[in-house]
Amino acid sequence: MSGRDLRALFSTNDRGLTAAEAFTNRELQWDLVGAALAEHLRRIADPGFSVEDLEAARDNVIVFHGVGGIGKTTLSRKLEAALTGAEHRPVQWGEPAWSNERFLPIRIDLARSAGTDFERLVLTIRLALAGLGRPLPAVDIALRRYWEHNHPGEPLEEYLRRGGLAGRFGQAGQQQMQSALSDVAQALLLPGTVGSAVGQVTSSLVRALRERRQTVRALAGCARLADLLEAEPDLEALSFYPHLLSWELARLPADKQVTPVILLDTFEDIGDRTHRDFERLLQRVVWLMPNAVFVITGRSRLQWADEALQGQLDFTGPAAWPGLATHDLEPTHTTSSADGRARQVLIGDFSPEDCEDYLARRLARDGQPLISDDIRRVITGRSHGLPLYLDLAVMRFLELRRSGRTPTPADFDHDFPALIARTLSDLTPDERHVLRSVSLLDAFDLALATRAAGMTHEAPAMRLIERPFVRENRFGLWPFHLHALIRSTIRNADDQTDDRWSPNDWAGAAERAFAALGEQWSTSPQDRLLLIGCLRQGLRLARDFRLGLDWLAGAAWAYVSDSIWEPLAPPAPNGPAATGLETAADALVETLSTLGRRQHEHRERTLDRLTAVIDSGLLPTDLHEMAVYYQAKAQRDLGHSDDSRRGMQLVADGDGRLAPAARRGLAHLARLAGDFPTALATAHTLGWSGRHHRVEGDVWWVQAEMHRAATAYEAARGEAEEHGVAGERATCQAQRAFVLAFTDPDVADDELELAQQLLSGLDLRATGLTTQIAALLRDAGTTADLEDRATILRTEISIAGLASVEATLELAMAFHYAVRGTHDQLLATISRLREITRSGDYAYYIPIAHFMGGLDLPTGHGSQARWLDGEQPTRARWHGLVTARRDHLRTAP
Structure with a gap:
């Protein structure tokens, strides 16, 4: 062209x-390589450059990465050819500024199919340097010693011949490696028979190096040669031998100087992001050869500049690899980025x-x-x-x-229909069938693709995933997904191909894919990650193709059982059904989406969405009760206690799956109204399914019985652990930390740390706010920034629409002001509490705040709460917590 x-x-x-x-x-990639090579030449020509400097940062790596099938291997081969000589350079690639310099391209395919192991990699680099016509005794003796130790009875020459390296590089390298032994033996005046033994030569050489004999002065300049020859000649030692190669290259005379450009292709095949053994060895080669340039092509960015890999690789972080720490170089650049060091280039999309x-x-x-x-x-x-x-x-x-x-x-x-024809042009009929089937899925594996296509064998799916438009994420639940544009086009564009699908064909594929997802979930119903993945894909299929709920009903119950609330909502549908609730699947999508989003939306929004679902009447009875129960919880959070009580009672009377939870909700409502005897009596009837221990703890702490409450929460946490309910476990631990924060700041610190660990990976907004309030209680009476932290919390709580949490925050601040003895601020807090509890819920927080500060209650207020053992004992316990905190602060170091 x-x-x-x-x-x-x-x-x-x-x-x-x-x-x-x-x-x-x-061309742009070629320009980048040219600029990087020119910079490399300037760097190694600097008088301060030394290959034996093992601490200096490395800028000798260029990375081209992108999706499979986009031409990375072609680029690698073109670079190899262009560096071999101008006559092999594509005509479109310009003349480089360094055209008079000598470069030695060494291309190594790391693909599994190429069978390149680490031994072969090191030998390839060594043999490629044979064309220099110069002996490299330091590395050759080390390699001979390694080979004899690890491959006894197998001549190295035979291995090179059988593996094709001898044919690729000729006999010169083998002859140089063999003559190195004889030359050193002669220099050491060893007998001929001894000189043929690698062990004898290396041991004698080490002694000579240690004794600084003049006979080995040529090798004595390599400070680490003796150490490498004394080390056990295993694979680990082999990975350090490239230092010897680098040293040998550095001491070549000017007319023999050459810069190796080592092209490592298919880098993704040397391992994965978990198993980095080969990568660790290979990185060591790159580090130990700073006078060589490495051009790496693979599917992923090179992560060596990521400090999180410390311990997995020898050299990590941006200080070690400054060029790898920057963002991908944009193809519009013809040189490196502004800092002159950008060395990662995204090609492909x-x-x-x-x-x-x-x-x-x-x-x-x-x-x-x-x-x-x-x-x-x-x-x-x-x-x-x-x-x-x-x-x-x-x-x-x-x-x-x-x-x-x-x-x-x-x-x-x-979308362009032509994309379909271009995509399908070289696929077999079976592969086309699988491609259309998996376009219904966000992600898939071989089994899911085969099942969705209705096939009995996986071969077409196996061939399909090798295509460049199929992307792979090895860490995903299902590893494969289609390129987003290809998928969108196949699903939405007018398909004029000979084997195009009818609407019934699409519906049949959707039913098969939906059933396959249900089957996968049923094989491991306790796997939370699998549950979420199946729900996300299954809900979309059921909604878009108007399928029955089938396994989605059971999966929905499994979703709510752990109280983790991962987001589930699939993208909005297109077409006439894009708005409104028309099917049970529509209603279930909206229900579960609302439950997941309620951790991030105001409770009014949650209430409105669930009310719409309930009014639609589309859900079966048990799932309808799910919507009613969470509607009642939202009403309670908003302070609509009467409405909440009616909803909870309806669910409790239905005696379905959520009946125990609804009875717990009724106990909570009794507690909110200050009817503590009723709440405690109800808690004793709830059992595990009604979270009886947590309800007991909720009643005990407002009596200032903090240790009894903490014991109850601990028992509740233990039951949650036994039943594997992560969200309940975290909630109980957060409550335990909260009540202990009133009594012992040091103990509370440990309990808070555990709560935060248990919350990791969960989406529990109210529980997270509880831990922040507990931290305020732990610090009550001390830190100067406590009021600022409370102000920030008030904003978060207001956004969430959690009236109950808002009241609890003000109670915590009342404790702080009571400990500090700031009467005016305590009264101001009581005033805010009075406003927040105007509905009657949590009104008992007002007398508790008075108890803390040793204040008299307003006339008639004391009879509104039914304390378990009366007002005076409760007052004494709350005020005792305040005096105990003051004593603690006075005696604290």
Whole structure:
């Protein structure tokens, strides 16, 4: 190609239009390599550079990464050819500034199919240097010793011949490696028979090096040679031998100087993000050869600059690898980034900026982009970075102009059916069938893809996942997913292919995929990650294809049982059913979405959404009661106690799955009204399903019986652990930390730490706020910033719409002011409590605040709460907590 887009040029009569060639050549990547090599040459020419400096940062790595099938291997091969000689360089790639320098490209394929192990990698690098025509005795003796120790009876020459390395690099390297022994033996004046034994030569050489004999002065300059020869010649030692290679290269005479450029392709095949054994050895090679340049191509960014990998790799962090710590270099750059060190380059799908740049340059007149800004933005958004989509959009632009219309942004707000034909063109019929089936799924594995396609064998799915439009996430629940644009196009564009699907075909595939998800969940119903994944995909299929609930009902109950509340809502549907509730699946999606979102929305919003579901009447009885129960909880949180009581009673009378929880809710409502005897009596009847111990704790702490409450919460936490309910366990521990924060700040500190650990990974907004209030109680009477922290908390609580938590926060502040003896601030807090508890719920917090401060109650207020053992004992206990905290602060160091 000459750089002209002939299709574009032959699509118009406009001779003033210029069209740039699409998606080939990788000139920008070549420019980056050229700039990096030029910088490398300047660095190693610096008088202060030393290959034996093992602490200096490394900038000798360039990384090209991107999705499979995008041309990384082709790029690696082109770079190898271009560095071999100008005659092999693609004509589109310009003349580099360093054309007179000597580079030695060494390309190594790390793909599993290539069978490259670490031994082969090191030997390949060594043999590639044989063309220098110079002996490299330091590394050759070490390699000989390693080989004899680890491969007794297998001549190295035979291994090289059988593995193809001898044919690739010739005999010179083998001869140099063999002669190294003889040369050293001769220098040491060893007998010929002894000189042929690697062990004898190396032991004698080590002694000579240690004794600084003149006979080995040529090798004595390598300070670490003796140490390496004395070390056990295992794989670990082998990974340090490249230091010897680097040292040998550095001492070559000027006319023999060469810079190795080692191209490591298919880097993703040396392991994964958990098993880094090969990567650790390979990284050591890169670090120990600072005078070589390494060009790495693979699917993922190189993580060496991530400090979190410390301990898994030898050299980590941005200080060690400054060029790897920056963001991906954008293809619009022709050199490294502003700091001169950017060395990670994303190839493949374009970033939005790359898409806009490509579209601006693709068609031009008089040096100005032909495609307007607003059209470029629409195309970029629809493309998902796929180069093919950009290409098709450009051709559509020219087609519209040819028809006499001026293109508008709306002309590009759709998928291209041509993408389907281009995607399916080289697939077998079975692979096409699997592709359409998995387009219904966000992610899949081989079993799910096969089942969704209705096939009895996995071979078509196995072939499909090797295609470049199928992405792999090894750490995902299901490892594979389609490129977003390909998936969208297959699902939504008009499909004119010969084997296109009818609506019934799509419905059948949806039913199979839905059933397959249910089967996968049923195999491991206790696996929370699997449950969430199946629910997210199953809810979408059931909603979009109007399927029955089937296994979704059981999965919904499993979802709410742990009180973790991961987000579940699938994307909004398209078409006429995009609004409103029309099926049971619509109602269930809305219910579970609301329950997950209630941790992030005001309770009024939660109440409105659940009310709409209940009014629709679409859910079966048990799931309808689920919506009613959580509606009643939202009403309670908002202070609508009468409405909440009616909902809880309805669910309790129904005697369904949530009846024990509803009875617990009624006990909570009794406690909110200050009827503590009734609440405690009800708690004794609830059992584990009604969370009896937690309800008991809730009653005991407002009596200032903190140790009894803490014991109850501990028992509740233990039951939650036995039943494997993570959310309940965290809630009980948070409550335990809260009550102990009144009595012992040191103990509370430990309990809070445990609560925060148990909350990790859970989405429990109210419980998280409880831990923050507990931290305030722990610090009551001390820290100067406590009021500022309370102000921030008030804002968070207001956003959440949690009236109960708001009252508890003010009670905690009342404790703080009572401990400090600040009468005016305590009265102001009591005033806020009076406003918050105007509905009657939590009104007993007002007398508790008076008890704390030793204040008399307003006339008639004392009879509103039914304390378990009367008002005076309760008053004494609350005031005792305040005096105990004052004593603690006086005696604290």
